[in-house]
Amino acid sequence: xxxxxxxxxxxxxxxxxxxxxxxxxxxxxxxxxxxxxxxxxxxxxxxxxxxxxxxxxxxxxxxxxxxxxxxxxxxxxxxxxxxxxxxxxxxxxxxxxxxxxxxxxxxxxxxxxxxxxxxxxxxxxxxxxxxxxxxxxxxxxxxxxxxxxxxxxxxxxxxxxxxxxxxxxxxxxxxxxxxxxxxxxxxxxxxxxxxxxxxxxxxxxxxxxxxxxxxxxxxxxxxxxxxxxxxxxxxxxxxxxxxxxxxxxxxxxxxxxxxxxxxxxxxxxxxxxxxxxxxxxxxxxxxxxxxxxxxxxxxxxxxxxxxxxxxxxxxxxxxxxxxxxxxxxxxxxxxxxxxxxxxxxxxxxxxxxxxxxxxxxxxxxxxxxxxxxxxxxxxxxxxxxxxxxxxxxxxxxxxxxxxxxxxxxxxxxxxxxxxxxxxxxxxxxxxxxxxxxxxxxxxxxxxxxxxxxxxxxxxxxxxxxxxxxxxxxxxxxxxxxxxxxxxxxxxxxxxxxxxxxxxxxxxxxxxxxxxxxxxxxxxxxxxxxxxxxxxxxxxxxxxxxxxxxxxxxxxxxxxxxxxxxxxxxxxxxxxxxxxxxxxxxxxxxxxxxxxxxxxxxxxxxxxxxxxxxxxxxxxxxxxx
Amino acid sequence: xxxxxxxxxxxxxxxxxxxxxxxxxxxxxxxxxxxxxxxxxxxxxxxxxxxxxxxxxxxxxxxxxxxxxxxxxxxxxxxxxxxxxxxxxxxxxxxxxxxxxxxxxxxxxxxxxxxxxxxxxxxxxxxxxxxxxxxxxxx
Numbered sequence: 001x002x003x004x005x006x007x008x009x010x011x012x013x014x015x016x017x018x019x020x021x022x023x024x025x026x027x028x029x030x031x032x033x034x035x036x037x038x039x040x041x042x043x044x045x046x047x048x049x050x051x052x053x054x055x056x057x058x059x060x061x062x063x064x065x066x067x068x069x070x071x072x073x074x075x076x077x078x079x080x081x082x083x084x085x086x087x088x089x090x091x092x093x094x095x096x097x098x099x100x101x102x103x104x105x106x107x108x109x110x111x112x113x114x115x116x117x118x119x120x121x122x123x124x125x126x127x128x129x130x131x132x133x134x135x136x137x138x139x140x141x142x143x144x145x146x147x148x149x150x151x152x153x154x155x156x157x158x159x160x161x162x163x164x165x166x167x168x169x170x171x172x173x174x175x176x177x178x179x180x181x182x183x184x185x186x187x188x189x190x191x192x193x194x195x196x197x198x199x200x201x202x203x204x205x206x207x208x209x210x211x212x213x214x215x216x217x218x219x220x221x222x223x224x225x226x227x228x229x230x231x232x233x234x235x236x237x238x239x240x241x242x243x244x245x246x247x248x249x250x251x252x253x254x255x256x257x258x259x260x261x262x263x264x265x266x267x268x269x270x271x272x273x274x275x276x277x278x279x280x281x282x283x284x285x286x287x288x289x290x291x292x293x294x295x296x297x298x299x300x301x302x303x304x305x306x307x308x309x310x311x312x313x314x315x316x317x318x319x320x321x322x323x324x325x326x327x328x329x330x331x332x333x334x335x336x337x338x339x340x341x342x343x344x345x346x347x348x349x350x351x352x353x354x355x356x357x358x359x360x361x362x363x364x365x366x367x368x369x370x371x372x373x374x375x376x377x378x379x380x381x382x383x384x385x386x387x388x389x390x391x392x393x394x395x396x397x398x399x400x401x402x403x404x405x406x407x408x409x410x411x412x413x414x415x416x417x418x419x420x421x422x423x424x425x426x427x428x429x430x431x432x433x434x435x436x437x438x439x440x441x442x443x444x445x446x447x448x449x450x451x452x453x454x455x456x457x458x459x460x461x462x463x464x465x466x467x468x469x470x471x472x473x474x475x476x477x478x479x480x481x482x483x484x485x486x487x488x489x490x491x492x493x494x495x496x497x498x499x500x501x502x503x504x505x506x507x508x509x510x511x512x513x514x515x516x517x518x519x520x521x522x523x524x525x526x527x528x529x530x531x532x533x534x535x536x537x538x539x540x541x542x543x544x545x546x547x548x549x550x551x552x553x554x555x556x557x558x559x560x561x562x563x564x565x566x567x568x569x570x571x572x573x574x575x576x577x578x579x580x581x582x583x584x585x586x587x588x589x590x591x592x593x594x595x596x597x598x599x600x601x602x603x604x605x606x607x608x609x610x611x612x613x614x615x616x617x618x619x620x621x622x623x624x
Numbered sequence: 625x626x627x628x629x630x631x632x633x634x635x636x637x638x639x640x641x642x643x644x645x646x647x648x649x650x651x652x653x654x655x656x657x658x659x660x661x662x663x664x665x666x667x668x669x670x671x672x673x674x675x676x677x678x679x680x681x682x683x684x685x686x687x688x689x690x691x692x693x694x695x696x697x698x699x700x701x702x703x704x705x706x707x708x709x710x711x712x713x714x715x716x717x718x719x720x721x722x723x724x725x726x727x728x729x730x731x732x733x734x735x736x737x738x739x740x741x742x743x744x745x746x747x748x749x750x751x752x753x754x755x756x757x758x759x760x761x762x763x
Contacts, residue, residue: 265738266739280740283738284737290733
């Protein structure tokens with residue numbers, strides 16, 4: 001089939017071809033970029049199918065130069081309105097047009113960037129490419145070209161078909177899929193994505209294109225060529241994904257070395273709105289040791305499967321080896337470092353972030369690699385990358401409806417994602433925390449302490465008391481006993497003090513203690529039964545008050561003769577009244593205190609009894 | 625011919641039935657159902673030794689049919705019933721026991737799955753695989 005190509009055509013085609021298939025892989029036209037190209041031609045999918053068939057790519061299995069050129073010519077024909085036939089291309093045709101919004105509308109194959117930019121802005125029916133994503137990368141290889149796969153006959157064997165072209169725009173009603181997909185997978189896979197292997201892959205791809213992506217996915221995984229298709233493996237967790245999963249894990253279970261219990265995980269994964277049988281299957285796959293709990297690698301695997309499923313992948317029958325816990329653990333689990341990286345990425349979010357439906361047809365392709373390297377260099381790129389990342393991450397939680405993926409403000413997005421994701425699992429955190437705490441040991445009995453009498457140092461007394469209870473029963477009175485004699489002593493002292501103070505205006509309202517003292521001492525004849533306020537400060541219970549009262553009263557007679565009371569009777573009356581009030585208050589306080597203490601005493605007593613019975617039970621032979 | 629059934633307490637409705645080959649399945653269902661009575665009988669008779677693998681009935685349930693029904697009960701009164709062809713004399717007691725053990729293990733794994741509600745029918749693919757492989761082995 002001799003195809004006459006005009007000069008311009010030759011030029012263009014070779015340009016295109018070299019673009020689609022970078023030098024290392026001169027043999028076959030990279031299917032992906034070819035596909036991109038074809039898609040950019042804005043021809044309907046069927047036409048493109050036809051074209052691919054006719055050009056012989058199907059037969060040959062890849063887009064060789066000849067096939068590529070023919071295809072381009074056919075595209076031109078189709079665009080000119082000619083039927084897609086071999087005959088059409090015999091004519092003189094204008095150059096095929098590939099839409100590029102950057103240019104004005106001529107035939108464009110300008111710079112690679114243009115080209116790619118063009119492709120990206122093609123409002124593909126199902127694919128939504130975001131320009132920002134590509135603009136900075138020149139020679140990005142598009143992920144597997146959707147047109148390629150459906151065009152080619154169903155795969156002879158899925159064996160070589162590593163790519164999981166998630167969003168097959170053409171002829172596949174998987175729009176929802178594409179939108180969802182991509183983000184996790186287009187996230188930068190590990191670095192060594194080269195155009196070489198991927199384009200080689202692409203080359204092989206057309207031959208293999210499985211029309212039933214989903215079905216083939218399961219088979220694909222057992223590919224021996226896993227090394228070559230490292231980044232294409234949908235079952236391989238990328239760094240960002242891992243970071244995200246780890247963050248999620250943290251939100252459920254702060255200890256990364258521990259595991260998430262079954263119910264917690266169930267709640268968490270139920271939020272993904274996947275049907276229960278599927279979740280059940282995912283669990284079966286990921287809980288390798290079948291212990292009803294997910295360790296970190298198991299959790300990552302499960303999460304990854306959930307994400308995959310949400311993106312339309314069929315769940316595998318067995319756990320892919322890249323999701324095995326051993327594998328995941330071996331693969332660097334550097335949560336902290338990765339998370340830091342992740343943080344740094346998510347921070348610089350450029351504006352204008354649209355809802356990312358990356359519509360990546362494939363997972364990481366070669367372009368990701370240049371992305372990676374370029375990322376660090378170019379701030380803009382970094383932004384875009386971060387945008388990608390954040391979007392990717394947002395796409396993941398998108399599945400969880402309670403998370404609003406709408407990109408209101410880019411900057412807050414990624415940041416939002418994390419707190420958001422934490423918020424929905426807050427209950428599970430509590431559960432996890434609760435579960436984590438309670439089973440190991442029963443919570444220690446709370447020490448009861450009086451808030452009211454904090455100044456009274458009751459806490460100390462209580463601790464003394466409880467300790468005493470544990471060791472044996474020590475009644476509260478002993479601590480109270482010492483104060484009694486001291487009270488008596490202070491009584492004496494205050495007596496002496498009062499002498500010089502008697503003439504002072506009884507403005508002791510401010511000073512409870514001294515007022516009480518003085519008043520008490522001052523009114524021995526009228527109010528002999530005045531309680532000493534000092535007893536309050538010592539936290540004595542009422543029984544202790546009585547001794548002090550006794551002491552007080554006993555000291556009164558001694559005081560009496562010393563006090564020339566009559567002179568200041570009026571002032572004293574006022575003072576007495578204030579003192580009475582204060583005493584009553586103190587009395588009330590103490591009474592309350594007393595009742596509380598009694599209550600606590602009872603409880604502690606009960607505790608003691610319980611402990612004793614326990615002890616009895618434990619002891620096989622009673623030891624007397 | 626091999627039929628395996630798992631029945632759960634307390635109503636003993638089947639959680640899982642799988643038979644190879646699949647014709648005459650109804651007959652086997654009926655057989656299993658009737659055999660449950662015998663199982664219960666044995667449980668109550670046994671008392672404490674419930675954990676052990678037990679033979680339900682080594683022999684003919686019905687004189688006309690020629691298959692053997694084996695039973696197995698777990699601690700939680702979950703009954704496993706297996707119906708095998710009598711003509712399959714290659715199956716020995718030990719093999720039956722090991723099959724039950726495998727079934728029990730798979731069942732435990734299912735139980736570990738938080739998404740599985742005890743009492744639901746078992747739809748686990750892993751479990752199916754186990755059972756299938758077991759059955760293939762026998763037949």
